[in-house]
Amino acid sequence: MGDPLAGRALLLDMDGVLCFGTSPAPGLRRFLDAVADRPYLCATNNTLVTAADIADRFAGMGADLPAERVLTVSDALRDHLVATCGPDDRAYVLGSGPVAAAVADAGLAVDARRASVVVVGLDLSATLADLGPAIDALRRGARLVAANADPVLLTESGLLPGTGAVVAALLATVDPAAGGAVEYVGKPSPVMFQRALARLGVEAADAVMVGDSLRSDIAGAAVLGIATVLLTCGVTPPHAVLDPVPDLVFPTLDALTDALVDSSYDPPASRRETEVTA
Structure with a gap:
């Protein structure tokens, strides 16, 4: 090499x-x-930030990292959904602002009752009740698309459950015969x-x-x-x-x-x- x-x-x-x-x-x-x-x-x-957020963070560190030099997993998620979803697909979203924006930018309507794809990122304000519509959709045969499989999120105050932990919770409720494989993007x-x-x-x-x-x-x-x-x-x-x-x-x-x-x-x-x- x-x-x-x-x-x-x-x-x-x-x-x-x-x-x-x-x-x-x-x-x-x-x-x-x-x-x-x-x-x-x-x-x-990281599903909690945009490329612009990262550029601003680095500027605060005194470093120049242009937003166009950053690819977030939400950017990749948007492109993956564009490539794999059709005009009739509907989504249910578990994720923060950048993940929701990725789904919207991919042209997917959000419809919990008719969701054909469940999109999972990280939302620190989500509750167990928010998992309910995702479980229902997966049991009906919806695809499961996850931003990443990271089990934990490292914060300055300690560890929190990551996107991978949310995915694990969803999979624990789904009959393997009804749920398909997880499509990881990150x-x-x-x-x-x-x-x-x-x-x-x-x-x-x-x-x-x-x-x-x-x-x-x-x-x-x-x-x-x-x-x-x-x-x-x-x-x-x-x-x-x-x-x-x-x-x-x-x-x-x-x-x-x-x-x-x-x-x-x-x-x-x-x-x-x-x-x-x-």
Whole structure:
């Protein structure tokens, strides 16, 4: 493969790579300056924010991340619904504003009684009663489309149930013979990665995914033949067992920037074999 960073468009995870909640990753502005002239796109599974929200958040950190450089899972959800739904389809929505907007932008009418597709994101104000129409629709054979399978949401005050937990609750009530498979859109689903590649206008072989999650970022990208770079400053600690094994591993965003700006950088040929897996 040679140098996975050379000449490839960058797909970037956000939390754990570019930021940690509302705090910037050390070296964020230096990194964004280093990649300003090359194609890159940030991809996030967060259903609670829009691309404009993220641009504003980064501006508050003193960093310039244009909204057009961001692909949210709600954006990908809209495109997936456009591609897979017909004019007679109706939806029931469990999700916050960006998810509801994605359904509306896809041209789907919301009709709980006649829903042929249940769309699930995360809504922190939802109650158990809100799951009722979704359960009824699924038992009638409606499709289940979920923004992601993330079981928890990490907040500054602790963990909350994530979209994956809502999906699990719905599936627990549905007769397997009546309910179909869940259509996941966010990472590690190929849907999200394929949409990101389309936005960048590149093939999988011409992109590299930079992330901190082996499951969502590295495994999801590798399935499509996208080169992978793991940062061990997020959810994957430095001495974790690497499965799957990324093409390159860096401890911090600053270390990745060093590799990007140093023309003499030569990635270790045996990185796969030498990475610590204690």
